[in-house]
Amino acid sequence: MNRRVKKNLFLAVCWFSAAVCASLLLFLLSVIVWKGAQAINLGFLTSDSRKFGSEGGIFYQITGSILLITGAAFVSFPVALGTALYKSEYIRSNTLQRFSNILIYGLNGVPSIIFGIFGLIFFINILHVNISWSVGSIILAIMIIPTNVLAAYQSMNSIPKIYRESALALGLDRWQVTVRVVIPQGINGAITGLLIGLARALGETAPIMFIATAFSGIQLPGSLFEPVLSLPTHILVLSQQATNSKTLENAWGASLILILLVFVCSLSALFIRIKFKTMGQR
Amino acid sequence: MRTTEDRKRDFSELPEDEDTVDTVIEMNRFNVWYHDFHVLKDFHVRFQKQQIACIIGPSGSGKSTLIRSINRMNDDMDGFFYQGDILFHGHTHTCSVYHTSTNANHLRARIGMVFQKPCVFPGSVYENVLFGVKYVKRHSKHEKQCIVEENLKAVSLWDEVSNRLQEKAAVLSIGQQQRLCLARTLAVKPEVILLDEPTSSLDPLSTLAIENLMLQLKKRYTIIFVTHNIAQARRIADFIVFMCDGKVIEQGTRKKLFSNPENQQTKEYLSDEYCEC
Numbered sequence: 174m175n176r177r178v179k180k181n182l183f184l185a186v187c188w189f190s191a192a193v194c195a196s197l198l199l200f201l202l203s204v205i206v207w208k209g210a211q212a213i214n215l216g217f218l219t220s221d222s223r224k225f226g227s228e229g230g231i232f233y234q235i236t237g238s239i240l241l242i243t244g245a246a247f248v249s250f251p252v253a254l255g256t257a258l259y260k261s262e263y264i265r266s267n268t269l270q271r272f273s274n275i276l277i278y279g280l281n282g283v284p285s286i287i288f289g290i291f292g293l294i295f296f297i298n299i300l301h302v303n304i305s306w307s308v309g310s311i312i313l314a315i316m317i318i319p320t321n322v323l324a325a326y327q328s329m330n331s332i333p334k335i336y337r338e339s340a341l342a343l344g345l346d347r348w349q350v351t352v353r354v355v356i357p358q359g360i361n362g363a364i365t366g367l368l369i370g371l372a373r374a375l376g377e378t379a380p381i382m383f384i385a386t387a388f389s390g391i392q393l394p395g396s397l398f399e400p401v402l403s404l405p406t407h408i409l410v411l412s413q414q415a416t417n418s419k420t421l422e423n424a425w426g427a428s429l430i431l432i433l434l435v436f437v438c439s440l441s442a443l444f445i446r447i448k449f450k451t452m453g454q455r
Numbered sequence: 456m457r458t459t460e461d462r463k464r465d466f467s468e469l470p471e472d473e474d475t476v477d478t479v480i481e482m483n484r485f486n487v488w489y490h491d492f493h494v495l496k497d498f499h500v501r502f503q504k505q506q507i508a509c510i511i512g513p514s515g516s517g518k519s520t521l522i523r524s525i526n527r528m529n530d531d532m533d534g535f536f537y538q539g540d541i542l543f544h545g546h547t548h549t550c551s552v553y554h555t556s557t558n559a560n561h562l563r564a565r566i567g568m569v570f571q572k573p574c575v576f577p578g579s580v581y582e583n584v585l586f587g588v589k590y591v592k593r594h595s596k597h598e599k600q601c602i603v604e605e606n607l608k609a610v611s612l613w614d615e616v617s618n619r620l621q622e623k624a625a626v627l628s629i630g631q632q633q634r635l636c637l638a639r640t641l642a643v644k645p646e647v648i649l650l651d652e653p654t655s656s657l658d659p660l661s662t663l664a665i666e667n668l669m670l671q672l673k674k675r676y677t678i679i680f681v682t683h684n685i686a687q688a689r690r691i692a693d694f695i696v697f698m699c700d701g702k703v704i705e706q707g708t709r710k711k712l713f714s715n716p717e718n719q720q721t722k723e724y725l726s727d728e729y730c731e732c
Contacts, residue, residue, distance in 0.1 A: 265531065338528060339574045339636070343587025343643055344564025353586070354576070 205429050212426025222407070225389060227420040231427050233392050237306070237401035238434065240394070241385065242371045244310025245317060249370065252314070253321035254356075254363050260322070261329040261359070262351050281319035288312050288380040297384060307397040309385020316380055317370030321363065328362020329355050361449035368442035372435045378405035404431045477504040479647055479677045480525060481542040487520055487701075490534035494520045496701045498539070502647075502694070507669055507678045509692035509709075511685060513730060517701040518681045522649045525679065526566040527552060527559045545646055564591065567645035571652045573632035575624035580607075580616050583624045583635055587643040606638040610668055630661025637668065647677045654687065666691050685728055689713060697721050699730055 174182075216230055223229035256277075264270050292312040296302045332355060340350045386406040394401050404427055411424035480502040487495040494517045502508045510518050523529045525541060541552040545565055550557050564587070575583050584603045588594065594602065603620065607613040612634045616627070624635055633653060640648060650669075654662040669678055669691050682688055688695055689709065696706040697718075705712065705721040716722045724730040 265533070333574075335570060335572060335574045336576065339570060339576075340586070341560075342526065342528065342563055342568035342570075343639065344560050345587065345590055346560045349590055357577070 202432070205425065205432055208422070208425035209427075209429025212422045213429060217423075217426055218430070221392065222389065222402075222423075225410075225414065225420075227414075227417050227423065231404065231407060231423070231430060234402045234404045234407045234427065235430060235434075236393060237386070237403045238375055238405070238431070240401055241306055241309050241313060241381065241403055242374050244307060245313035245374050246367055246371055248311055248314035249317050249321050250363065250367050253318050253325055253366065254360075256318070256322045257325035257329055257359065257363065258351060258355065260326050262347065262355060277319045277322055280315075281323075283316075284379075285316060285377050286379040288316050289383050292380065292384040303398045304384055304387070304400045305398040306385050306394050306401040309381040309401070309403075312380045312384065313374040313377065316377065317367075317374050320370040320373065321366040324366020324369065325359055325363035328365070329359035331362075332358050361445050365442045365446045368438045368445070372438035372442070375435050375438065376405055376431060378409050382406050382409070404434075478502070479504050479544050480679070481544070482525075483540045483542065485524065485539035485541055486537060487517075487524055487529070488534070488536040489532065494701050495524065498703060500696055500703060500706060502677060502679055504677050505673055505675070506693040507673050507680055507691050508694040508696065509688040510679065510681045510696045510698060511683065511688050511724070512698040512704075513724070514683065516699050518683075518698060519651055520701075521698070522568075522651050522679060522681050525552065525647075525649055526563045526568055528563075528568065530559060543647075564643050565645055566647045566649060567640035567643060568649040568651070569633070569636050569640055569653050572656055573629055573636050575627070575632050575635055578624065579621045580624045580627070580635060581620040584638050584642050586639055591643060602642055606642045607635075609641055609672070610634040610638040611664065612638060628661070630657050630664060633657060633661065633665065634668070637665075641672075641676075645676065647679065648672070650678065650680045652681050652683065654682070654684070662687070685725055697724060699724070 218230055218235070219232050220230035221233055222231060256273075260270065260273055264273065289312070292308055296308045296311075297304065302308055336354050336358075337350055340354050341347075345353065381403060382405075385400060386403045387400040388402070388406060388410045391400060391402060408424050408427050408431065411420050411427065414420050478501045482498045482500045485495060485498040486493065498521065510521060512518050520529065524537065525543075529535045529537075537553060543550050543552055543562070543566065550562070552562060576586055578586075581599075581603055584606055585594075585599055588599075588602055604613060604617075607616060612631060615631060616622075616635075624632065627635060633656075637648075637653075654665050657665065666687065669680065672678060673693070680691070692709045694707070695709055695712045697704045697712065697720075699720060705716060705718045712721060713725060716725060720730045
């Protein structure tokens with residue numbers, strides 16, 4: 174086989190792989206948009222679900238999901254930012270860096286159902302907390318911390334050393350360098366990581382279904398310790414009642430809304446990444 | 456434990472023709488290792504007040520390690536280890552640079568540094584000049600304006616940027632950025648300025664501007680300047696330290712080194728810009 178044939182064959186394999194990947198996504202999206210669009214109207218978006226989801230809309234499921242990820246963002250962001258700063262500015266030993274990476278990647282690899290079971294055992298059985306959205310937010314936050322930490326750390330790590338040294342050479346101490354140089358430049362990476370994490374958290378069912386969500390009979394929670402409705406749980410339950418065609422249509426509608434919310438998070442992350450490049454990327 | 460008196464006694468071995476009263480930085484048998492690599496070997500040098508001291512030598516001879524050791528920029532380097540002492544005779548008092556009681560951040564404010572590649576922070580020209588000043592003490596708006604004007608004038612940048620102080624510093628030319636970095640360093644009011652090959656990334660005109668600045672600034676500051684450009688050392692240096700393979704090969708006034716070097720290696724390096732260490 175000569176070089177030109179090899180090159181063309183390699184290109185063809187690459188193109189085929191990319192085409193398979195893209196067409197899977199397009200197929201999935203087209204089905205969801207096609208089926209879901211039939212269910213969506215203003216009433217579907219603004220009304221409460223009735224008769225176990227076969228009638229009404231998903232207003233409280235949307236607000237519930239947004240509430241869950243907002244809570245997760247507030248818990249996850251400071252912890253992730255602190256961890257990324259510690260890794261980037263304070264850990265000098267390579268061994269410790271490797272060890273912290275193992276822990277972070279390990280946390281990232283834990284299956285989501287395990288987080289759900291952990292939340293159930295720890296918060297509900299041991300601490301005797303009610304099934305509540307705040308517990309769901311904490312569990313989702315723990316789940317997205319690795320994504321958040323790694324994005325923030327990479328962003329901070331890409332700041333050239335000369336910026337830190339120039340600030341140090343002016344007499345600033347390490348904390349001042351962190352506040353004046355590292356955080357302003359690394360914050361966009363942390364926000365990008367947070368949004369990517371939230372996009373993932375939005376679609377998670379397993380970690381929250383035992384500890385944070387209910388299927389019906391509630392609206393907005395009145396306190397931290399009340400359950401919420403959420404889109405993934407709603408879709409799960411509706412699809413289990415697939416005998417009713419109207420219910421199934423509503424499940425597709427809810428899926429489309431969920432996908433759109435995930436898209437909003439992902440596109441915001443992309444926008445922030447492009448708009449606010451760090452010093453090292455300029 | 457060695458006392459300051461002991462250290463002073465050690466300096467009796469230094470060349471006697473130098474005036475110790477005017478000494479600002481004394482390096483006393485100073486050694487640096489990175490892990491097992493011995494970078495600086497028994498450095499015994501004295502830098503005088505209001506002089507430009509040029510450190511010359513081939514690449515890899517330890518020039519940057521030397522200059523970065525003076526204001527403890529090497530502290531965080533992986534595997535950094537030192538032996539010996541550096542004394543800093545400041546306006547108010549003398550301190551041992553590496554003594555546990557010496558605050559490295561305060562020291563760096565008194566011994567400023569400009570790097571090889573200009574590095575302006577995101578923000579305006581105005582904010583860049585004030586970057587280090589904010590942490591020294593609080594200033595009124597008027598005082599800040601005065602600091603910016605005074606230091607930009609000191610580096611001959613005021614005329615070029617006075618009407619664009621609020622513009623992003625990154626839009627300035629590389630030569631202007633380097634002068635801005637110098638202004639930022641001067642704003643903290645250091646006593647010594649360390650420059651690590653500050654003109655190596657600049658065009659000849661900007662290089663000349665920086666050299667002229669050095670000649671003006673030496674009236675007020677002690678300047679230690681690393682360069683691998685022998686012609687530059689000939690133009691601006693008062694005192695020259697020639698180093699090779701981490702050792703001082705020869706040191707002395709510009710006149711002495713260029714007209715009558717004692718060491719064969721110095722002679723070779725100054726004429727061919729090359730030497731076998």
